[in-house]
Amino acid sequence: MRILLSRLEAAGTRHPRSVLTALVVATLGFAVLASTNEFEVDITQLGRDDAEAAQALDRAQEDFVDPSATVQVILDAGPGANILTGAGFGAAAQATDIATDALGADVRDGDRGGPHVSSLGAALREQGVDPTAVGDDTLAASTAELITSNPRLATLVSDDVDLEDGSARAMVLVLGIDQELAKSERIEAGERVQAAFEDPEPAALGDMRVTVFSLGLFDSGMLDAVQSEAPMLFAIALLVVLAVLALMYRSVFDVAVGFAGLLCTVVWTFGIAAVLGPAHLGWTGPLTQLAIIVPVLLVGLGIDYSVHLTARYREQRAAGENPADAAGGALRTVGIALMLATVATAAGFATTATAPLPMIADFGVFVAVGVLCAFAIMTLLVPAARVLRDHGGARQPGRVREIGLGRLAGAPVTLARRAPALGLAVATLLTLGSLLAATDLDTEFDRDDFVPTGSDIEATLTHQKELFGSGVTETTYAVVDGDFTDGELTAAIRRAHGNLADVPGVRTVGGTPQATSVVSLAARTGADVTGEGDLAAVYERLRGTVGEQQVGQFLSADDRAGLVHIRTTAGDSGAERLRAEIENAFAPVSDTGASVTVTSEPIIVNGMNDDLGRFQARAIALTLSVVLGLLVAYYTAAYRRPVLGVIAMTPAVAGASWTLGTMWLLGISFNALTATLTAIAIGIGVPYGVHVVNRFTEDRRCASAGDAIARTLRNTGGALAGSALTTLGALVVLSLSNLPPIRSLGVLGGAAIAFALLAATLVAPGMLVLWARSHDGSGRG
Template identity: 40%
Template sequence: MAALDVVRRGRRRRDPRLPRAARPTAGRHRGGGRARRRPPGRGGAAVNTVLGILARLAEARPGRVLVGLLALTIVLGAFAGGAQSDSELTAFAPDSEAAAALDRVQEEFGAGGASLQVLVDAGEGGNVLGPDGLEAARQVREAIEGSGVDLGDRVAPVSSFDQAGDRAGSLLSTDADLEAGTVTAGLVVVDLPIDLTEEEALEASTTLADAIDAQVDVDGIDVDPYNQYVLSSALQTGSEEEMPRLLGLSFLLIIGILLFQFRSVSDVLLGLVGLVVSITWTFGIGVILGPDGLGLVGPFSQISLIVPVLIVGLGIDYAIHLTSRYREEQRHGERPPAAAAMAVRTVGGALVLATTTSVVGFLTNLASPLPPIADFGVFVAVGVISAFVVMAMLVPAARNLLDARRSRRAATSAEAVAEAHRGPGALALLSGRAAVVAERAPKAALGVALAVSLLATVAATQVTTTFSQDDFIPSDSAIGRLIDRIADRFGGELTETTFVVLDGDLATPAAADAMLTVARDLSGTDLVRTTGDAAQVSSPAALVAELAADPDTAGAVADLGYAPEAGFTEAADVAGLYELVRSELPARAVSVLGPDDDAGVLVIASNAGQDRAGELESLLRTAVAPLEEAGLTATITSEPLVLEESLDALTASQTQGIVITLVAALLLLVTYYGIKERKPLLGVITMIPSLAVVSWVLGTMWVLDISFNVLTAMVASIGIGIGVPFGIHVTHRFLEDRRRYDTIDEAIRMTATHTGGAMAGSAFTTAAGFGVLVFASLVPMRQFGMIVAITILYSFVAAILIQPACLKLWGEWRARRGDVAELHEHERRRSGSEVLVGS
């Protein structure tokens, strides 16, 4: 009962952790000379002012703080409901000639005409030209006609493998034996109107696909509609369905770890409420900054879908540190209002610096040439700031309200006594024991860390980079199996198209003849699809040739100077021929010819895929020579080529991104500690664990055979964004404890116990939050979850082993120079009124 008596009577007893009030001894000069005392720098006044305001609000006006948070959450929640997502991997296209040309094709020529391919598959050993296959084709056509989708003014918008005439060969699988009348699979192709917007094409494609799925049913025949819009819709739907499941699992794991950490249901609930509010703020602000708002960022992309998981991981760190410090202050006798204010004043400084460093680290993604990665950095930065503001206001204010009410009801209840006697948790005690490494063998610890880092750096140079749409398609999903069947039946991607954008005077006989020459030269390569012996190439000149083959228009074409055998004569009226094309084939003319005959496009049905896109580009550069000789400028582009450029840009940006992030964080920390504490070297020490972690993580990626992709490419910035705050918390608390305790070893031990315990809880909850991604259906997301979880655990190990060793050596060096730090104002206030409990 001695401890309880102390609490009741308010007797002052010196905490044995503290030095004598009249003679601060931390860092005493060992040389016997006069110690130099240097007060903290006056930098950071603005931060201290803000923290002071937050502390006073949490202490005196907690109810108003919570009402303000609720109001802001309602407003931002309304915006969050309008969040848009874009699952197209071409959104990652860098600013390049090929990417710009692809945009032109889509905007000026309708992407060559979007289409929906319907695969009619009889299966191995089956024959799609048999009665069942033909019945399936008939039902597909009826479903298309009854779908209500307006297919425009095309003469024949639907081409079927059983009715296509000369085009039938291109609609049959590669095993077709026309003499025997057998073929495994065929296509029904629906050409959509040229003038559809992206949204309209998506709606038309999904409407047609739904109609076909609902109405076509033939035993033994598989019927599957497919195009990029159907693929994107399936990917987006899959992501939207999967993310709530992953978030739910993440929350369950976090709840379990927090219960173990805090042993308090209310603390856990506050943390979870804060996470939900932080995510709501992030998406609400993201919509405000997005295409429908200020237009500063794009829509949420595939990688942005992991932002909620990232905010869960980062946001819980704030809740844990604030709650842990609040509980620590209570154990030292502070009542709820004062404990809430002290938690903000002490931990708040570290959280502000950690938030700033994380934001800077993630905003370095703005240097990426890939727009979604740059936007991702903005979204996460917004999320980190939101999480800080929410947690810094919610946790202290709510704890003050809850505990003050409880303490008024039963100040001397068994629960209150138990709370007063409750010491550090198991994680804190285990973390404190790790301090023995820094106390007894700091140089050996740093030597081992250096050796491991050097080996990891060598391994990191072997990490490869990949960039493919296929990575984001689950292989065991319906769409994944469909793509595999299409590749097996038709030898590649059905929707792949390569474009040659032409600029110049197209209405000359030389230019028109050159278009036909290119088509003839491409007929002999397996990288271009053929119909019979002719390459599938659409162009303004090809449409003229098509009219010449039609008896109804052959005479008019001949009068204007074109003959099928001789081509365009020197006196041919090519402009007149183009006008004839526009009048007879208006929809198709728009897809290949500009209104003034000064721009056009060759639409090539290619079969190169991303792996051979560069080979096809080289072939085309040779093939388009006649066009350039005719005075035209030819630009080659395609989605695979743009994705290949994206891969190159991603590869080139890896080292640049890591260096920028590290340098930015280092400059920020050196500046902060130089101004605030007049100890700039602390900024370097705080960064040392993160430098080690980056090399460890990249080396681990090589060991686990994980490549850089659009998700794992951000591991370095995430590692720094998470690892540096760990280092900041250790440095911040060490400086405080160094002012309180008699020896450096004591200060390190107490730092490892209190801050290390909070970091352990944060590390395990954050790792669990990301670790649930290993249950995702997408390989890149599984790899991302695994490597980020590893990164977080590495960051904790480095912060609890490497950094204390650095601080031990630094502290001894400062002591030899005679440096003695003085208590800060709020620390002096607490030292003068501290009540010993639990002894």
């Protein structure tokens, strides 16, 4: 450590112009690299790639005709209105024409010519019924008969459908798009359809509300919402930090140096993220919606280096040292604490690399990289800038202004001197109580948490749920691997269809489950694939009758795997129970020796709860072991006092524990981001203990324990308070985010910082005094 610091000192104090030039050149290079970053927002890919359910869903989308390659047009006649009328079907036909014209060549060809469109109107026309030309009674009877005979069509009308009256508020048109289109091309196709309905010319639609939805549009809307929010949060965080720096420094120059260092840190971080990402090394994924947290966190964490270095530099200058010696002295003294804090903080964030969610794993890596960049930049920039600025020794900067703590050090000093055991006992009781309460915290993972509040996407999803319950897109799949030319297997699948009627969460129409397989598809055409005949020939005739694409949704080309589509309403919270129930319903299929895997996006997401719970325990254990091991090893090597490493760790552990207790008091559950809170809180809380311990050991050389702790809090107090205030300000800015997990992390992360500061000033000093007295063999200090 000291070798590295000596080299940094030599560079910054002897060659300041070269250092500043190198920093500028490096920042420009990283800026070029940062421009190659890829940004992706996709909450349907939150699960582990190696999970059985995730692999099964991939197969459902890759081995069969991808059911997600669609654009959906929702027609809403409004509350109390009926869309299942001649006028309603006429509007639907007009809407179909508008959508297919907008898609152009990107629309998927249907098996019988023309575009691939699934709609209630198209199904009626296939039965020889023109919904715009028959009377209401005939239309209602035909619609009821069609939906009853083919329950899958019930997914195309809203949940309030009344088959007896022939009424429903809304219907959906599903247009297939070319599966070979790239993701960007699918987004563009959906945007064309959306734009077509924003044109006021389609008068035939009247007052009907039209909503266009696709997975591509969803991702695009999420991306727009996140990208518009990120600069705002970053700018606010910078303003907060600059305000604190102005209050502390009362120097435009020092504020400008801190500001420049922060900008360089963010640019370097995203430049390295690009190198690690898919465009280069491929070690991490593309930037996600969590990327907006990274620059805000780096603003709060990175400015600490400037605060402590500038505070110590001014202290050294006030003692009469020249600029070069003062800058070098600041780096030699506070630099050790900064380096320890850097490694500990980076380790705390790096433990999130083991998170089950790729976006969180990458987030931790990026922040860890950013902390290392901040250390490198600030330890070069601040000394070099100060030496150039104050060259000649005429300019005498004032001390860093104490923000409350230095002036109010009397209470902590009195507690540490007179009753150090009392503070330790109270802190221990609070920590144990908080940890006990934390065992009662639940872990909840909800994809809706990643939908920006107040965004157009949120409005679309809310409208979908209002009309279609859990949403028009919820489908659970049963992937069946077996020989579909074996009548025993297909007969078992038919029995499973019947069993689904008794499964809570499976949609039914007239007691018939809304489930479709190649068995039910064949039955609707009058073909029987459950007998002992040549079923391969039956499938070939079926492909000729209803089309390759229609059969391809439910049967693989080699007849060795099948897919059962089941319309469900369980949502994320009921997905695990639903999976168990469906697996039981498919017991007859499993009994034939075939393999059955039940999967859906909600099932994958629900599985994240268990993964996140295991990750929390793993991350906490890993962070504690790595950081504590590092601190103990350092203080053993430097002072032969391993207990100092434990004391330095205390504020971080106490702060993290008390934050968990606060979550329990407020009834806040762990979510996708707060599951990482404990490990992160330890990482960002360690610097407070390290700075107090290091300064105490320095002051202890020439003073008693009591005097040393008083001097430590008086001299380090302003820097600690300023450091905490800047980090706290940046984290609280996250509470302005439109993403609920980020808001929670901002509030709770701010609480962790405040608690770590309290522990560093009220608990660690008492522990140091007790240690010093014990070491000296005296009861007083």
